[in-house]
Amino acid sequence: MHIGLIGGIGPAATEFYYRHLVARHEAAGRRMELTIVHAHVHTLAANALSGKVEAQAAEFAALTARLKAAGAEAVAITSIGGHFCFDAFAPISPLPALNVAPAIAAGLRTRGIRKIGLIGTAIAMTGRVYGALSDIETAIPEGDDLQTTNDVYIALARAGSIGEDGRATLFRVGRDLVERQGAEAVLLAGTDLFVAFDGRDPGYPTIDGGLLHVDAIARASMDGLDAYPG
Numbered sequence: 001m002h003i004g005l006i007g008g009i010g011p012a013a014t015e016f017y018y019r020h021l022v023a024r025h026e027a028a029g030r031r032m033e034l035t036i037v038h039a040h041v042h043t044l045a046a047n048a049l050s051g052k053v054e055a056q057a058a059e060f061a062a063l064t065a066r067l068k069a070a071g072a073e074a075v076a077i078t079s080i081g082g083h084f085c086f087d088a089f090a091p092i093s094p095l096p097a098l099n100v101a102p103a104i105a106a107g108l109r110t111r112g113i114r115k116i117g118l119i120g121t122a123i124a125m126t127g128r129v130y131g132a133l134s135d136i137e138t139a140i141p142e143g144d145d146l147q148t149t150n151d152v153y154i155a156l157a158r159a160g161s162i163g164e165d166g167r168a169t170l171f172r173v174g175r176d177l178v179e180r181q182g183a184e185a186v187l188l189a190g191t192d193l194f195v196a197f198d199g200r201d202p203g204y205p206t207i208d209g210g211l212l213h214v215d216a217i218a219r220a221s222m223d224g225l226d227a228y229p230g
Contacts, residue, residue, distance in 0.1 A: 002033035003221045004072030004095060006063050009041045009079040012160035013191035017078040017214055024218040032221065035070040037063045039082075041158055048084050048123065057088035068094045074225060076100075076217050080191050080209055081121040081157070083130055098220060100213045101132035102230025104187070107212035108136055113184055115139065116207070117177025119170060120189030122150040129189050129209070139181035141173050149173050157192040171202040178204040 003021070007014030014036065025032040039059065047056040060082075064075045076098040077083060083100050090097045108116060115137040118125045125140040141149045152169050156162045162170075170193070174186040185205040188197060191213075197206055220228040 001221050001224060002035070002071050002073045003217060004064065004067030004070070004075040005034065005036045006039050006060060006067075006075060006077045006079075006082070007036045008038040009044050009077075009082050010157040010160055010192055011041075012195055013078050013157070013210065016191060016194055016210060017076075017217075020211065020214045021218055021221070024214070025222070028218075028222060030222050033071075034221075035067055035072050037066050039063055044079070044082055045154060045158070048081065048121070053085040053088045056082075056085040057092060060085070060089045061092045061094065064097075065094050074098055074220060076213070078191060079157075080104075080124055080129070080189055080213070081153075084121075084123050084127075086130065096225055098213075098217055098228055099230065100209070101130045103213045103216035103228075104129055104189075104209045105132040105136070106229035107209075107215070108133070108187070108207070111207070113207075115183050117174060117181065117183030117186040118189045119149055119153070119174055119177075119186055119193065120209075121153060122146060124189045125149070129187070139177045139183040141176070142181075145173050145176070153190045153193065156195055157190065160192070160195065162196045167196045167200075170196050174202055174206070175204055 075095045117139045128138050152166045177183045185207050188208045191210040
């Protein structure tokens with residue numbers, strides 16, 4: 001199946017999805033059909049901050065129309081944070097939209113996770129990844145750490161990089177979720193978080209939400225929409 005990706009939010013996340021989708025198709029010996037369009041991370045960040053759900057949904061719908069014209073048969077947003085408007089986007093999308101929420105929920109259930117810590121945007125953390133984790137106990141940063149985590153993540157997504165101070169903050173917040181709040185692991189509920197965590201040991205187990213989405217997209221690409229969770 002020809003997959004369409006809405007990329008650009010941010011560039012590091014787009015490359016992450018593309019690279020891992022290529023790897024999964026190569027490992028399976030399957031040809032990949034893929035088209036990517038570029039969204040604007042600053043527009044998304046402004047719409048998310050001001051709660052302009054319909055405006056961002058309309059942005060995504062217009063981009064999806066381009067993907068459909070290019071032959072895509074389904075669309076995925078390469079940003080967990082970008083899913084803040086998914087409920088408004090899905091009904092107006094010109095293509096079936098591959099929601100990150102059921103992909104994450106299915107991945108955590110498969111791993112037998114009963115309590116998961118969350119790091120990502122404030123809306124993803126407080127909204128339990130857009131309602132996906134209704135049957136899994138969650139732990140989120142407390143007090144000022146909630147906004148700090150959001151701010152560090154947004155800066156990372158915009159820049160596609162992170163300094164040592166920002167990385168140390170995210171590692172500390174995750175450690176608190178495990179050691180103080182009893183989470184079994186920390187879910188990286190922001191696609192660009194791999195920039196901070198990849199190749200490093202923060203001292204506790206992590207699960208990459210973006211990779212759970214990639215895995216589900218790859219299955220749909222190779223086996224059809226019925227293979228996608230939810």
